[in-house]
Amino acid sequence: MLKYKAVEIFTNEEARYRNKPVADAAMQYVRKLKIAARCTVSRGVAGCSESGEITTDRLEVLSVSMPIRIYIIFPAAEMERVLDGLEPMVNDGIMVLHDLDVVCHRVRNAFFPRQLKVRDVMTADVASITTTTRLSDVVQLLLPSIFNGVPVLDPKGRPVGMVTQGDLIRKGGLSLRLGLLTECDEQCRKEVLNPMSTRQAEEIMTRPVIFIAESKPLAEAVDLMLRVGMKRLPVVDEQGKLSGMLSRLDIFNTVMRETPDWKAFAEQKVEVGDLKRVGDILRRDTHTVSPETTLDEVMRIIDSNDMQGVAVVDPQGKLLGLIADQDLLGYFQSGQEGFWQRLAKGIHSTQHNICHGDLQQCLLETTVGKVMQTDFVAVREDMLIENAISQMVEKGIKRLPVVDEAGCFQGMISRDSLLRTGFNAAM
Template sequence: MLEYKAIEIFTSEEARWQGKPLSDAIVHFIAGLKTAARCMVTRGTDGCYETGEIATRKLEVLSYNMPLRITIILPAGALDRVLPDIERMVTDGIVVLHSLDVISHKTQNRLIPPQIKVRDVMTVNPRTVTPSTPLDEVVRILLCSIFTGLPVVDSDHRPVGIISQGDLIYRAGMPLRLCLLAASEESRLKAFLDSMASKTAAEIMTRPVMSIHEDRQLTEAVDLMLQKGLKRLPVVDSGGRLVGIVSRMDLFRTIMKESPDWQTFKKLDIQVENLHSVSDIMRRDTHAVKPDTPLDEVMRIIDSNDIQRVAVVDAEGRYLGLISDEDLLTVFNRHSASLWDYVVSKMSFTEMGRKHKEFLDHLQAGTAGELMSVKHITVLEEAPMEEAIRLMTEHNLKRLPVLDSQGYYKGMVSRESLLRTGFTGCRI
């Protein structure tokens, strides 16, 4: 048996707390605690109060102040978090406490509650461009932003396309990701931006653009983003005008805010179905090198696998650190001519090494252990998926190294793999 408590509140429809109906206030209070409690409001058909007032459904009396009973059932250990505030909120009614012997308590893990609408979490008034906006201006906006995509709108502010970092790379010839381009030599960056001035957003934007109405459930936006492989989704009003944008990070922040601590629920012997851990995420980047791996080999791995970072592990496979393409940029910066050759000609790291013997010699002499960063955030594979989401949100990470309890490297999880596993592995 599980030890539970039941709080019952006998009140009326006219009872208020801070200007709101008391029943609404209590329901939202319990939901906001994210504790293992259930709350139910029942409305009576007839009754009377201490004042002598009679509440009835009979038309000749015309009474609308019907009696209400609010019932809250929760683990006994959570009572102290709830009861004092309930007593304070009930200024008109009777509060009763019961002890219960509960046989079982079962629930399902929902990453996002179904009542949340897109408008509740979207980023409002996002930066936009028009089809005629020059591409150099598009790039300048993105270089100064934390996001990597821009909606394109017409004169009525209706979305007609979207420009992503991928569009700029594959359609406009942008040689590097935005974060790497921003670190390039200023004169070279200016020359590249000047070369983009003759092109417009209309020439490279993705169209037609997928969008969603602001009043739709957020779960529908998630489904659409997963089905179409979208990182962000424009949000429109009833007139089709852009009012916001919802991104993966908006989803992650919502999960952090709304999702209870399911691990604590399990410790209370509550059976939580569809509870995922990081180890449930099947698709992982598993590329790794040893500390003595020459840097030219690290670059070849990045080239051939189209990845942005490689883990460094010891001979037994224990995680030591991480090398990203941003770390490799420090090597380029010591050879600015080689860096610009790579930028303008799109040579691979390997091809660039062949062209510049001095640069190649430097790469062969350097090792992964010398360049790797040891300050990256990691997550244990047995951690709940929500913990990985929390870490990626708080530290603005796109990928997260996964370790086992002994420190062995198991792979890398991405934002997409977390969302796809969490939202397709259980019904939200």
């Protein structure tokens, strides 16, 4: 048997706590505790109180304040937390505490609460452009943004297209990813952006634009994003005007805010169904290199690697570091001939500058061990995907290496795989 407690609150519809109905305040408090608790609110059809008042649907005057019963059940270990918050709410009523012997407690994992609407999660007041916005201005707009895409609006404020990083690279002449461009100096940016200043957004924008209404359930928006392979969706109001953007990061922030402590549930013998772990979504086909691998070879691997990164391991497979194209920026002389073409057509940097002279010779002689990141975040296969999401959001990273107990590299996980697995498991 599991040791549980139950709280009953007998009150009425008129009772308030901080200008909210007591029933609403109690439910919100219990939900925010993120514990293994369930709350039920029942509205009576008739009742009487200590003052002698009678409430019934047969009396016109007093029928506006029907009796309310709030019933909350939770593990006994959580009693103090629950009572501390609920007791002050009861300014008109009775609160009762019961001991319960629970035979079993089972719950199904939910990636996020089903009642959430797009408007509850989206980022509001986002930047936008028009069809005549210059591509160089689009890039400048996106550089400091958390988004890699921007909606294109008509004169009435309605989305008619999207310009994404992919559009800028494939059709707009952008010679390197936005993340790399942020590392460039002012002269580098000018050389990249000047050729784009004569072209306009309407030439390259993706259309027709796919968007979602702010009143739609969040689950519907996530399903749409996964089906069409979009990382972000423009959000419109009832008039069809842009009201915000919904991105994977918005969804992950919601998961972090709303997800209960599943580990605590397990410790309290609560059976949680459909939980997914990192090992369920792990990509094991990711590339690895040794510290002695040359940068020439690494750059070829990165070019063909959709993860945009490579793991560095020792002969026993232990993860030593990570290397991505950004890690190469500070190891080449500013303005060195040839590096522009090799690494996304152009980087200027003043850090380290260990690579002088002939570029190709330097690439063949410089090893990964001199360039790799050694201060990295890694996760284990048995970690819940919700916890992996927290790691990504808190550290601001898009992919995570996975290691076993001995620190040996097992593969990589990405934002897309986390969203897809978590959402599908909860539906």
